[in-house]
Amino acid sequence: MSKISEKIRYVGVNDLKTTAFEGMWPLPFGVSYNSYLVMDEKVALIDTAEVDFAAEYMENVRKELDGRKIDYMVVNHMEPDHSSLMALVREAYPDVRIVGNAKTVPMIRGYQGVTDNIHVVKDGESISLGGSTLTFYMTPMVHWPETMMTYFNEEKTLFSGDAFGCFGAVDGEVTDAGAMLFGSTAAAENTFAAFREEMRRYYSNIVGKYGQTVQSALKKLSGLEISRVCSTHGPVWEKHLPEVVGFYDRLSRYEGEKGVCIVYASMYGNTASAAKALAAELDKRGVEYAIHNLCTENVSYAYRDVFKYDTLIVGSPTYNNDIFPPVYNFMYGVSARLVKNRRFAAFGSFTWAGASVKLLNEMAAKCGFDLVSDGLSFPQAYSPDKCDMSALADRIQ
Ligand SMILES: Cc1cc2nc3c(=O)[nH]c(=O)nc-3n(C[C@H](O)[C@H](O)[C@H](O)COP(=O)(O)O)c2cc1C
Ligand SMILES: [Fe+2]
Ligand SMILES: [Fe+2]
Known part of the structure; x- marks a missing residue:
């Protein structure tokens, strides 16, 4: 499980305990916090893991090191799911030199209380581990300001941080040819599709606002020859790498x-x-769709499918002369994620004075969406004569 290549070892952990990532996003298949060792004459550790998994993580590292020491600890991303074990690693390996960029330095101090033995790298700078070279590329706002990626030149391997990451703990092998989504009932041939949907959900929920900076990062990396991507969540991408890169490109556009x-x-x-x-x-018209009820389902899945489809139709009753709060929260999230290029329509019931549809239209217009209908606002109970869904379906098919 842990050997990705002779020089690259997986030392991450699977989290099957946390029910909501960032306290918000459901984890039906868990999540992995990936971390890697690159072992040559010198040894580099790439990122760490979540603090609750300290014992398991440190044991993974110790086993792979087999008595050796860590020379460098590379910090691609300071979000605590990857950095909260840094101080503990330093305690166990006191000579380790932290490698990060200028923006990580105050974050390391603030989160981990560490101020010394930090090697600050600039865009394009490298360190040598002997026969192996690690080059660092700044990729700000994917999805924090300090994010960078680490390229292992000789193995054409990109340690990409959260980019190309997905929800879902990884069962079986860590590389995508043999990786399985923990607890998923998907048939083996559908495993990649299941991971891809969890990538779409991760991207839309967490990274979604940063399409433009993801695009800049993709452009910056386009000159590199990449045959393997080791992200911080989900499988290591080799077999499906071209599909994954194309998928990420479309998501971020x-x-x-x-x-x-x-x-x-x-x-x-x-x-x-x-x-x-x-x-x-x-x-009836054979149009592909997804339907999400925000009263019974976490908004995470709705965001996933907002990013999936080119048309968004939103329903909300009028509530205190406003949009019903769960729908307002959702639309606020769509707007905050800077979603673009969608066709839009709104509908909803009221009793004495409808307001929700008009307000939803206003929010959609601010997003730059193409309103395909004035909206279907209807009093009290639904009936086709008050709210003509057939006509709306004709317009969006
Ligand atoms: C707390 C509350 C506030 C409401 N505020 C309004 C309102 O401002 N204007 C209005 O026309 N109807 C208002 N309604 C009535 C609902 O819009 C109406 O019951 C609608 O049919 C509910 O749709 P639903 O069955 O999809 O929930 C309110 C209802 C509740 C419970
Ligand atoms: Fe992150
Ligand atoms: Fe992360």
């Missing part, structure tokens, strides 16, 4: 596939009936 993401919430079921009527009309 906010390119939607043909299809519809229906997102709604409902107190008494009236807006829900309209949502289901739209789904039935799309079914």
Whole structure:
């Protein structure tokens, strides 16, 4: 499991305990915190792991080192899921030299209380481990300001931090040819597709706002020959690497596939009936869609499918002359993620004075979405004559 190549060893851990990543995003298949050793005459550790996994992590490192010491600890990203064991690693290996860029320095001090033995690298700078060379590329705002990536020149391997990462603990082998998604019932041939959907969810939930800086990073790295990507979450990409890079490129360009993401919430079921009527009309027309009820499901999945499809249809009842709060929160998140190039329509029930549809349209217009309908605002119970989902389906098919 741990040997990626003669010189690269996996020392990360699987987290099957945390139910919500960042306290928000569900983890039905867990998540992995990946960390790697590059071993030559000198040894470099790339990132660490989450603090709750200290004992398991330190044992993984100790086993792979087999009595050797760590010379360098490379910090690609200071988010605590990868950096919170730095001080502990230093305690165990006091001579280790931390390698990071200027922006990591105050973060290392602030999080880990460490101020000395730090080697600050600039964009394009390298260190030698003997026969192996590590070169550092600054990739700011993917998705923190200090993020950088580490390229192992001789093995054409990119240690990419959170980029190309996905939710889901990795079972079986760590490389994608043999990796399985922990606890997934997907057939073996669908394993990659299952990981890819968890990558879409990770990207849309966490990195989604930073499409432009991800694009800059992809451009910057396009001159490198890359045959393996070791990210901080999910499998090591080798076999599926071209697909993964293309997928990430499309995600960061906010390119939607043909299809519809229906997102709604409902107190008494009236807006829900309209949502289901739209789904039935799309079914009739053979249009691909996903439907998400924000009252029963975490918003994480709705964001995933906002990034997946080119059309977004949102339903909300009017609530205190406003958008129903779960739907407002969702739309705020769509807007904060700077989602672009979507077709949009809104619908929803009210009782005495409808406001939600008009306000949703305003939010969508601010996002620059193409409004395909004025919106379908209807009083009290849903019925096709009050809210013509057939006509809407005709327009978006
Ligand atoms: C707390 C609360 C506030 C509401 N505020 C408004 C309102 O400002 N304007 C309005 O027309 N209807 C208002 N309604 C009525 C709902 O919009 C109406 O019941 C609608 O049919 C609910 O749709 P749903 O069944 O999809 O939840 C309110 C209802 C509740 C419970
Ligand atoms: Fe991160
Ligand atoms: Fe991370």
